[in-house]
Amino acid sequence: MTALILHGGAGARRERNYDAEVVHMREVVEAMRARLDAGDSALNVAVEAVAMLEASGLYVAGRGASPNLAQAYELDASLMDGSDQRAGAVAALQGFKSPIRTARAVMDRTPHVMLAGEGAALFAHDQGLEPIGDEAAWFTHAGQGEDNHPPTGLSHGTVGCCVLDAQGRLAAATSTGGVFGKMPGRVGDTPIPAAGTWADGRVAVSGTGQGEYFIRVAAAGQVAWRVGSGQALHEAAQGVIDQIGDLGGDGGLIALDRDGNIAHPFNSQGMKRAWLTAAGEIGVEVFGR
Structure with missing residues (x-):
């Protein structure tokens, strides 16, 4: 049995058209289904799905990120392998195309869980990860807000994926450009295990929203702990x-x-998401509950 679910952020607004995102999310699910059918691991599939979302420029992560108040692009990402609860993360990463691949390298090639700022960038360079180069040519500047107007408050966007593979392993990965107009150095929930990302032997979780609140309630980990206490997954989430x-x-x-x-679940106007059920059915939604 295999299954997965991904999201492209909970900042969707009803006045916008998301046809391109709907098509792309389905393409990502179909590509990841092929990987799962070929026996790939939950962790690999979660990372590859998020890397595709980052590279598309359609979401507020990776190529679609918005700059902070200093007009710098500081990106966050994390992943967690439920089979052994290893985790990797980067925070305030600048200059590299795939934060989630950098987070994977932190997990696989260092004794640490998280690298931040200049240290994360130096590590990415040393590992030969792909740099951005010309930021003006790379970023699609989706950062005027989900509604294409200057954002107010903690307007946000994130991408993520949770996967169950044929061996029964779970994994989760999350990546973001952070809230719009954030202060330099601001870090939200996305790169923090138990806040924005979680995977163990029972549950995989990826969050999207105003990260300050997700940190305060340990959102992703709390879902798993609720399930461990006997709640059904939907009730816990x-x-x-x-x-x-x-x-x-x-x-x-x-x-x-x-x-x-x-x-x-979400409490915003909409949340871009798509899934592959254990029965092999694909679904894509933005506003439907």
């Missing part, structure tokens, strides 16, 4: 989003358990 809403935050999350159940 919705309970965490409700808690974030009670604090005044918005966003959503995707979750997948070892039985192939999926959940994708």
